[in-house]
Amino acid sequence: MSKVSVLVVDDAPFIRDLVKKSLRSHFPGIVLDEAVNGRKAQQLLARQAFDLILCDWEMPEMSGLELLAWCRQQDALKTTPFIMVTSRGDKENVVQAIQAGVSDYIGKPFSSEQLTSKVAKALSRAGKLAGLQSQATKPAVTSAFANDSLAALTGGKAEVIAPVAARAPAVASSAPAGGPAAASKAAAQGNRGQGQLRLPGGSLPCVIKALSLKEALLLVKRGEPLPQVLESAVLDLQQGDSGEDVARLNGYLHAVAAFEPKPDSEWLQLTLRFVDKDPQKLDYLSRLIARGTTQRHFVPGA
Structure with a gap:
């Protein structure tokens, strides 16, 4: 099975951990690396190849938009799927990202299902989804915690979470x-x-x-x-x-x-x-x- 590698870029450790937990639980065999800002990501991208970049917009030293613009100037990264993970959902920000060459974007806050759906879509377009033993095509979870970020942190293990009705x-x-x-x-x-x-x-x-x-x-x-x-x-x-x-x-x-x-x-x-x-x-x-x-x-x- 060919390896599929994803670079997660965010200055917040909690968000990076959330993304990695979610992706690992839905895409067994996925290879994940991380960077704390655009500058660190730039250094990683200059020396190794990735199949997908998941990047925050607002970060110190180099923003996600600046990293995206740099990537699209590199011959090796012009077509690499780049998903912007951002709390900037305004129309003008979306247009700005599209003009810079973004492949897709995810608004913060996001659920595990929203994240994995976007990643599966991007990898499918790039012809990389078949390289993963994906669980993303399974029926949607009907639990009350289907959109709960806690499910991502616990790997979707329902036994560690009590139902909402019991918790109230x-x-x-x-x-x-x-x-x-x-x-x-x-x-x-x-x-x-x-x-x-x-x-x-x-x-x-x-x-x-x-x-x-x-x-x-x-x-x-x-x-x-x-x-x-x-x-x-x-x-x-x-x-x-x-x-x-x-x-x-x-x-x-x-x-x-x-x-x-x-x-x-x-x-x-x-x-x-x-x-x-x-x-x-x-x-x-x-x-x-x-x-x-x-x-x-x-x-x-x-």
């Missing part, structure tokens, strides 16, 4: 005083205390209760399905007074708790751990924290 009553509580009335009041505050949380299953408006360079404490209204621990997520925050620019902060859900001390709590409290190492994003977070726009909601030890 066990949601831990760390509710501050005030209950839903306090949450509603927080949700009604100014835009600088609000954001948009994007999960593989959809988007949720959120209230930013606390913020640091490492994580954000968020309040969201409970819906179906429930957000899952270790699920990848993107927090969109408006920048500037006009609100035209958006900072997209990549991360994963470190904890999910009830806002009220009861299993049917209307509000959930989420801890989002950031995985971005991009200096521009860290600078924006530092300025946001310095302005104290969200620290007034901070609960020590929460």
